[in-house]
Amino acid sequence: MEKTRDNGMMNNNMMMKKTTQGRKKIEIKKIDNLSNRQVTFSKRRVGLFKKASELCILTGAEIAIIVYSLGKRVFLFEHPTSGSVIGRYARGSSMFPNEAFHVGADILEHKQHYARVSKQLEAEKQRKEMIEDSKIVNGVGGYFWWDDPIDNLGLDELEQYMASLEELKKKVVMRADELMIMNNPSSSTSPLIDVNSTTSITCDDFFLNQQPAAADQYCTSIVPYGSHDLTNGHV
Amino acid sequence: MEKTRDNGMMNNNMMMKKTTQGRKKIEIKKIDNLSNRQVTFSKRRVGLFKKASELCILTGAEIAIIVYSLGKRVFLFEHPTSGSVIGRYARGSSMFPNEAFHVGADILEHKQHYARVSKQLEAEKQRKEMIEDSKIVNGVGGYFWWDDPIDNLGLDELEQYMASLEELKKKVVMRADELMIMNNPSSSTSPLIDVNSTTSITCDDFFLNQQPAAADQYCTSIVPYGSHDLTNGHV
DNA sequence: TTCTATTAATAAAA
DNA sequence: TTTTATTAATAGAA
Numbered sequence: 001m002e003k004t005r006d007n008g009m010m011n012n013n014m015m016m017k018k019t020t021q022g023r024k025k026i027e028i029k030k031i032d033n034l035s036n037r038q039v040t041f042s043k044r045r046v047g048l049f050k051k052a053s054e055l056c057i058l059t060g061a062e063i064a065i066i067v068y069s070l071g072k073r074v075f076l077f078e079h080p081t082s083g084s085v086i087g088r089y090a091r092g093s094s095m096f097p098n099e100a101f102h103v104g105a106d107i108l109e110h111k112q113h114y115a116r117v118s119k120q121l122e123a124e125k126q127r128k129e130m131i132e133d134s135k136i137v138n139g140v141g142g143y144f145w146w147d148d149p150i151d152n153l154g155l156d157e158l159e160q161y162m163a164s165l166e167e168l169k170k171k172v173v174m175r176a177d178e179l180m181i182m183n184n185p186s187s188s189t190s191p192l193i194d195v196n197s198t199t200s201i202t203c204d205d206f207f208l209n210q211q212p213a214a215a216d217q218y219c220t221s222i223v224p225y226g227s228h229d230l231t232n233g234h235v
Numbered sequence: 236m237e238k239t240r241d242n243g244m245m246n247n248n249m250m251m252k253k254t255t256q257g258r259k260k261i262e263i264k265k266i267d268n269l270s271n272r273q274v275t276f277s278k279r280r281v282g283l284f285k286k287a288s289e290l291c292i293l294t295g296a297e298i299a300i301i302v303y304s305l306g307k308r309v310f311l312f313e314h315p316t317s318g319s320v321i322g323r324y325a326r327g328s329s330m331f332p333n334e335a336f337h338v339g340a341d342i343l344e345h346k347q348h349y350a351r352v353s354k355q356l357e358a359e360k361q362r363k364e365m366i367e368d369s370k371i372v373n374g375v376g377g378y379f380w381w382d383d384p385i386d387n388l389g390l391d392e393l394e395q396y397m398a399s400l401e402e403l404k405k406k407v408v409m410r411a412d413e414l415m416i417m418n419n420p421s422s423s424t425s426p427l428i429d430v431n432s433t434t435s436i437t438c439d440d441f442f443l444n445q446q447p448a449a450a451d452q453y454c455t456s457i458v459p460y461g462s463h464d465l466t467n468g469h470v
Numbered sequence: 471t472t473c474t475a476t477t478a479a480t481a482a483a484a
Numbered sequence: 485t486t487t488t489a490t491t492a493a494t495a496g497a498a
Contacts, residue, residue: 022489023481028292040481041294047479048290051283051493055302057263059276062303065287069296257475258495275495282493286479 041069049077056080276304284312291315 031037045067052063056079065077266272280302287298291314300312 019486020481020483020488023479023491024489025491026293026481028289030295031293036481037294041290041296043480044286044290044293045296048283048286050479051279051286052300054263055276055279055283058261058266058279059272060265060305061276061280064301066299067290067296068298070294254472255474255495255497258477258493259475260477261495271495278494285493 045069045075049075052077053079280304280310284310287312288314 031040048067049065052065055061056063063077063079065075067075067077069075266275283302284300287300290296291298298312298314300310302310302312304310
């Protein structure tokens with residue numbers, strides 16, 4: 001249970017130098033050293049996604065994972081396919097958190113349109129990005145949206161909800177106005193909608209060489225808010 | 236590399252019976268046997284959440300995981316605290332998938348209200364639904380709401396969105412009417428709002444005995460549609 | 471669930 | 485990143 005390098009004639013490192021002393025047990029608590037923390041994050045994030053991928057394939061489960069590394073970069077995992085897991089309940093009921101069930105097909109249609117547009121935008125982003133697991137050029141935030149479910153509504157709530165919608169609508173109008181104003185034609189793209197600022201990375205390749213079946217899983221890494229790489233360009 | 240039980244005088248199992256032959260390598264492909272699949276799901280799901288928990292603690296990352304087991308039960312993992320990870324960009328940027336950054340605090344307020352309301356609606360659905368991995372009884376599914384991010388809204392989109400809101404409002408009204416009708420006072424609780432139909436399991440205990448620090452992570456298991464255990468009561 | 475024998479994930483170091 | 489030496493996760497069986 002204790003095996004240290006020591007087989008007689010091997011005390012010098014003239015050949016077969018023990019390159020590492022192997023894995024060591026660690027306590028599960030925040031890693032102080034920034035560098036180590038980053039390395040660990042990278043390794044374990046990949047491990048996590050791989051596990052998720054396997055779970056999906058092995059059991060047919062559908063999984064979505066969002067990881068915010070130190071509040072900076074966002075890593076996404078989805079299975080099956082992009083926005084599907086998710087897509088099923090997300091796109092299917094997106095836009096309006098839990099209204100999918102209530103609202104009809106037409107609303108759904110809108111959602112689908114929305115989803116479509118989203119994808120294009122995404123592709124666009126990927127297109128223009130320089131997929132480096134690190135650098136952020138100049139971004140805006142909140143690329144990912146998601147809301148957790150677990151809950152209930154009654155008639156009264158519906159009324160409240162309706163009122164909220166009214167409110168929301170006003171906000172939207174106001175917001176639109178703001179955009180109108182801020183959207184100065186001096187820049188080629190709307191400053192608020194500059195897709196170029198998003199870094200998006202598909203990471204199928206993480207598993208391709210290991211579990212071919214895992215190929216259809218989808219994971220992305222995007223940079224949410226801001227753009228400065230405070231963490232050394234990696235996590 | 237091949238070690239089968241066989242040390243001379245140990246062919247009978249009169250004592251020291253090898254209880255297991257240990258782990259065996261498996262191919263990452265869907266497990267055919269339902270039972271095994273369920274067991275594997277249970278074990279690996281816990282493993283996945285534990286990994287996530289560790290990653291959070293070790294590196295300060297924020298993670299949210301949604302797992303749909305065979306389309307039936309939903310398992311949620313969040314760190315830190317419920318709806319926080321998430322809460323940050325979800326609640327924070329909800330309603331308008333990627334507009335969090337753009338909209339102000341007041342909108343946020345609305346979102347929060349919305350989130351609350353949403354939860355209730357969802358439970359309602361769970362109440363009334365009887366879902367099958369692929370079967371849709373009536374309507375659209377989507378208990379959980381979440382939308383993937385990678386996206387942006389422009390002025391045009393805002394307009395569309397606004398129009399949608401108008402639509403939605405109508406739907407809500409209609410829905411309210413339906414509820415009004417269906418909500419027959421014959422049952423003690425509103426049949427549509429019975430929270431008891433929701434199975435909710437916090438699973439802090441999954442880690443408490445292993446990584447005390449992991450205790451603050453939050454994971455839940457809920458039964459989305461209906462509550463019948465079609466899968467043998469476990470997954 | 472629980473118990474091992476093994477395989478898989480990884481902490482350190484390079 | 486890549487390489488080990490170890491620790492951690494788990495497939496199978498009970």
